Amino acid sequence: MKIAIVEDDIQMYEHLQTCLYELLGSSAEYIYFPSGEFFLQTWQPGTFELIILDIFMDRLTGMDVAREIRKSDREVRLVFSTTSNEFASESYEVNACYYLLKPFGKDRVKAMLDRIDLAQLEKMRTVQLPDGTTIVLRDIIYADYAAHCTTLHCKHGRNSSVRANFSEIEKLLSAYPYFFSPSKGLIVNFYEVAAQNADTFTMSDGCLIPISRRKAKEVKEAYSSFLFEQLRKGGKN
Incomplete structure (x- = not known):
């Protein structure tokens, strides 16, 4: 299972990656992208099962990236990582499945994984x-x-x-x-x-x-x- 983390704060990425690893271990591969632009340059539909997007990034926001993703990939699970719920209504537009509110710990990351049911997704891979x-x-x-x-x-x-x-x-x-x-x-x-x-x-x-x-x-x-x-x-x- 491949998980993309698009986050311009390296410390936040490391914290999230640690939480995910403690919950999923080596059953998942975690790939880091420091910006929305860099992600879209290398991304291909079907590459990832889960994409976690920071909403507040320079230039392209997480919402901008999500709209681009949905033009060609309707199946991948999208999660927004954010300090605010002000874009909650727009998340329906791109069929996001979770809002991971910062600051978060392992319990909140576990709740996210339970909600999006990655285990079932893996069975269908x-x-x-x-x-x-x-x-x-x-x-x-x-x-x-x-x-x-x-x-x-x-x-x-x-x-x-x-x-x-x-x-x-x-x-x-x-x-x-x-x-x-x-x-x-x-x-x-x-x-x-x-x-x-x-x-x-x-x-x-x-x-x-x-x-x-x-x-x-x-x-x-x-x-x-x-x-x-x-x-x-x-x-x-």
């Missing part, structure tokens, strides 16, 4: 495969490679095969912390692991995925870190 098709990431149980083709085994039997090098698919999926390769030519979704033994994962569809001896320690550490992060956030979602 998609990725584009090399052949141009899109797939919901959390629907993937595991992926395997054979005969120059990678098959993504998904929930409800909605499997998807793509003719692509396994390294392409691995690079695509490993950008998300819940995907990991326990053996050559295999990738598992940790959310879909039903049980772990010394040399296998049992997946939610009953399939047994081998864990190579060479990677056993690395796999154990990665899965343990995933479980700890889920426990910290209140359990698997």
